Amino acid sequence: MISNDTTLKEEFKIFYKEHPTKNFEDLVEKFAIFGGVGWGEIDTSKPSYELIEKLILKDYHYIRNDVSDITGGAPLYHALLSAVAMGDGKTHSSYKRAKLEKEVGDNAVSELVERGIIRVEKPKKEFTSWSNNEKIDNKLYFTTPFLRFWFAFVSPLFKGIRDGDYTEVKKRWQNREAEFSNLIFTQLSHELLKENFAKEDPLVEISSYWDKNAEFDIFAKTQSGKTILGSTKYTNAKVKKSELTRLQELAKKAGIDADIYVIVAKKGFSSELKALKGQNLRLLTLKNFAKLVE
Template identity: 25%
Template sequence: MMFIGREDDLEQLQERYQARKAQMVFVYGRRRVGKTELLTRFSNGKPTVFFAAQNATKEEQLASFSRLMFEAGAPGKDYLRQYPDWESALSELARMPEPSNGARRLIVFDEFPYLVKSDPSLPSVLQNLWDHMLRNTNLMIVICGSAMSFIEKELLAEKSPLYGRATGVLKIHPLPYWDAAKFFPDYSSEDKALAYAILGGVPRYLEEFDPDVPLEDNIKRHVLRRIAPLYSEVEFLLHEELRETARYNSVIRAIALGDTSLNEIATHTMIANGTATAYLSNLMELGILEREFPVTAKMKERAKGARGLYQLNDNFFRFWYSFVFPYRSELEHGDVNSVYERRIRPALHDFAGKPFEELCREWLWRESAAGRLPLHAVRIGRWWDRSHEIDVMAIGDTGEPAIVGECKFRNVPMDMRMLGLLRDRSAYAGVGNRKHYLFSLAGFTPELGVMNDADTRLIGIDELFAD
């Protein structure tokens, strides 16, 4: 299996591993984001007990964990068939023989919420053993899970027995676009951007596409055909995580079609505002949605929820609800080529427009961190009001907007008119001393090209994907 990116995540885990004291680190993130692959890579070369929990009974979980422990040399193997309870099993960690090379032993509990589901007392048991025994050992314990709200609300929150015991908390995000592009090293910059617009930065989805075949063929084979895992991926995830999937389908579909305010979503779905809010909250906890505010919005405004818009921050969900969900009847009958030619090909670049804007904002974050911008950015996002919108706005240390940008994923070069529009919009937004950044798939007209100076910067698609 291909492993790409995650250098910073690996480095942070390694720092915890090399710390002086025993470690209890929580690693969590949405499903398919690559947590298990990350921990597998991290555990390479380390004396490790890697327990991948299943949705099973307490006795079945203990039997599986006992086998792993006994294979690793736990003393209980000499007098037990399996541990009778989790207190016995976890206390045995303190009696494990020291590795011959003196390295710290690594204990990974993958999908820890399954263990708690089968035995709700487990967090209290672990807390008691940590306080009285395990924190004085040469262990690094990693607790991993995909149920993000469970990790945050039930294990890390103040009411949890494990509150305050974590020596590290690492939330795993989808890969940035430049790492996602490494799955397709021979694609053109345009096709890399389109692949990212379709799949996002979720490694499990990126691995489904074959880098040696054209993007169009990948879409047909690996998304539109009924046998393809991605064809049923969205429904599988929703059924696994949620009830009332028909209602959630309606909510996500409305947002994919452009209804992004609470009132618009409630009207489109014919669901009461209060009920819709609960559905939206659940989808945000799963990492499928986010609530977006103008980048200049103050904390008070964000807390009240004023002006916030709901956006699908999972590119694949957005693609699936745009091009698979509406045409299931044709696809179920194998009409793949027709759906692609009539529905997807004509709309694909327009569809990629919003992901391209996010890609440009990610590029600005990277450039800022590398010191290649005329400011150090503290906030980068989108700005809008009732009549105007700016695709990219970066705010510096002073708190004032310093970069404004326009993004176009079209096969027509940007011209002077676009620069004029951007200047007018930034003036309307009250942005003072500003730099204008234009991002374009098809480049720039010669007239605009000569404007590439200290106050106006032109960024083509190849520069976005340059190493």
């Protein structure tokens, strides 16, 4: 495993150097599975499941021992990590999925953070209409892409894998493959925005945003005090003007006065949306991710 001190951007850059390609779609999808671990050569142009079976499932026993060394091997921790990997990462839903009481879950999170396996992101409360005694869930994120993959597709299905039967893994992957790269795409978009605003007006914070009224993939503040809101779209369709309208309506609902909107899209944008691009609307695609590996 790469050092816990390594940032996601650094992990992505290392992954690119080990597996160089001009196809950033392939790179992001394979990074979401294999990122954060040294694998030797990976042909990123090959289908993901073919690589999963060859590099992970057939080496299950060896990798399982390494993962258990990192996590401590406690079934409680593995249940929580699988819940985080398969769900939205919010503490309440993760504990519920893992069948853990809050106190037990909180203690497990503290230990897993201490081990460098997950990190906790707290909600931004300054814009919400929540009263001080209302609780907004924290979100839990894996520090290494590979561990998220392992606890989503391998650890919960270990019995079949152990016996050489990969049917369940293949089925789960086929059902979730399209959406699995979404989170990594969003997190890398955060890194890209740090780069893009570095000279113009550096970001002092960037994260996702959630409250009882709205959720945004991108919430950022610049050094000069500007607020940035945005979304990431890892789909095979071009993003239309309606996405900007949706963001503006959600911002109003959440009571956030955004200075700049950002949309990062896998497949680009409609002509109508591109015509609106300017200082107050930034549009980025996978091609821009090349900046992260320079």
